[in-house]
Amino acid sequence: MTTREYFLPRSLDEAVGLLAEHGPSLLVMSGGTLAMPLINEGVSMPEMVMGLRRAGLSYLERVNGSLIVGAATTLSQVVGFEAIPVLQEAAYNIGGWAIRNMGTVGGNLFAPPPGGDFAVALLALDAQLKLVSARGERTLPLAEFYTGFMTTALEPDELVAEIRVPVPAGRTAYLKYGRRHTNTPAVVTVAAHLVLNGKKVEDARLALNAVGPHPIRATQAEALLTGSTLDEETIAAAAAAAAEECEPFTDPIASAWYRRRMVNVFVRRALSQIAQ
Ligand SMILES: Cc1cc2nc3c(=O)[nH]c(=O)nc-3n(C[C@H](O)[C@H](O)[C@H](O)COP(=O)(O)OP(=O)(O)OC[C@H]3O[C@@H](n4cnc5c(N)ncnc54)[C@H](O)[C@@H]3O)c2cc1C
CATH class of the missing domain: 3.30.43.10 (Uridine Diphospho-n-acetylenolpyruvylglucosamine Reductase, domain 2)
Incomplete structure (x- = not known):
């Protein structure tokens, strides 16, 4: 047909x-x-x-401590918008310029693994999705959007219209590791957001991409971090916990075994960056 x-x-x-x-x-x-x-x-x-190009869903606005992103906003538009640097970095790490000029923030939510390098940053920032249908609209945390491999909580008559991202209250880190420096699928991508009081971690969100059926939160590592002092010992323990709890897969880019090891390495690097 x-x-x-x-x-x-x-x-x-x-x-x-x-x-x-x-x-x-x-x-x-x-x-x-x-x-x-x-x-x-x-x-x-x-x-x-x-x-969706002409449906009026292509915009970035700062409103009351949040960034509002229309779902059809391109990744290149995000790269050029300075409100939240970690999002600029995440967008820049996707494909090459041709893909970023066409590919959108909303579309990235549906990218099968190892895709999802923008969504993983949104997950670490606790983004909320505005889902709209002819019946009305609802708001859903991105953390509740994914239901499995290439399945989501989106109803068949709904669109992702908008993404609301709270401006980070704490420090962030974003590291994508691929086989090449640029324009490369992820072996693993790590996005972290930590609220610190001195060295004490008051809140932690750690998200991983390419090591699960969709971008995931490393909740055991987060629990270990929260309330701890962000020192080498805590960082090593959190990295080990994240490597343990993720669900890596084997594909032509990397084996599940290698991905798990790289989760340990890159979570440690991301948290060390925040600790500096
Ligand atoms: C060469 C190449 C390199 C790439 N590199 C990367 C990479 O490094 N990292 C990465 O994460 N991804 C990568 N991708 C995947 C992809 O380009 C991006 O994920 C991009 O953000 C997808 O957005 P899109 O608008 O083009 O999606 P589309 O192709 O338009 O849509 C994808 C799916 O999402 C659904 N959809 C899109 N928008 C909405 C909406 N608003 N509401 C409901 N459903 C919607 C569509 O129905 C479709 O099923 C790459 C792709 C290519 C071809």
Whole structure:
């Protein structure tokens, strides 16, 4: 079957209306960097496609201590926006310029592993998603969005419209490790956000990508960090806990064994960076 119709809605209302009308036979496409190769290779053969480019979902705004990001905002737009440096770094670490110019923040939430290098930073920053359908809207923490490998809590008639990111109250670190320096899939990506009082950790969020079915929080490592003094011993223990609790996989880029070892190394480096 070939694609019969292409819709280019001019507003979010129009987009969710089309989704309500056509249901799952309508493929949502934002930047298309994931969706188009699948169509070109015949893996995905949607009857209808809806592009989000003109739906008014491309914006970055600072509002009352949060950054509001429209779901169709490109990664290049994020690189050029200075509100939250760790997000600029995460966006810059995805693909090359061509991918960043097309690929969007919303689309990255759906990237199968080892993709998700922007989503992992959003997870460490405790981002909230605004999900919209013709029935109304709801807010969901990103931590509750993923339900399994390539499955999410998004209902079939919903779109991710917007992402709200609290401006970090603490220190952050973002490290992506791949086989090359740039334009490389992740062996592991680590995003950390720690609120410190002197050397004492008051709050910790540690997120990992490419070592699970989707970007994950290392909750045991977080629990170990919270209330501890951020010294070498704590950092080593948290890195070991993160390596233990992640769920690495083997693919052409790295073995599960190697990924687990690199979680230990890169969590240690990320936390040491914050401790400096
Ligand atoms: C060469 C290459 C290199 C890459 N490198 C990286 C990398 O280093 N790191 C990384 O994380 N990713 C990488 N990617 C994957 C991808 O480009 C990015 O994850 C990008 O952010 C995807 O966004 P998109 O807008 O192009 O997604 P699209 O292809 O438009 O959409 C992807 C999926 O998300 C759904 N979707 C998109 N937006 C919405 C929305 N608002 N609401 C509901 N559903 C939606 C679509 O239905 C589709 O199923 C790479 C891809 C390529 C081709």
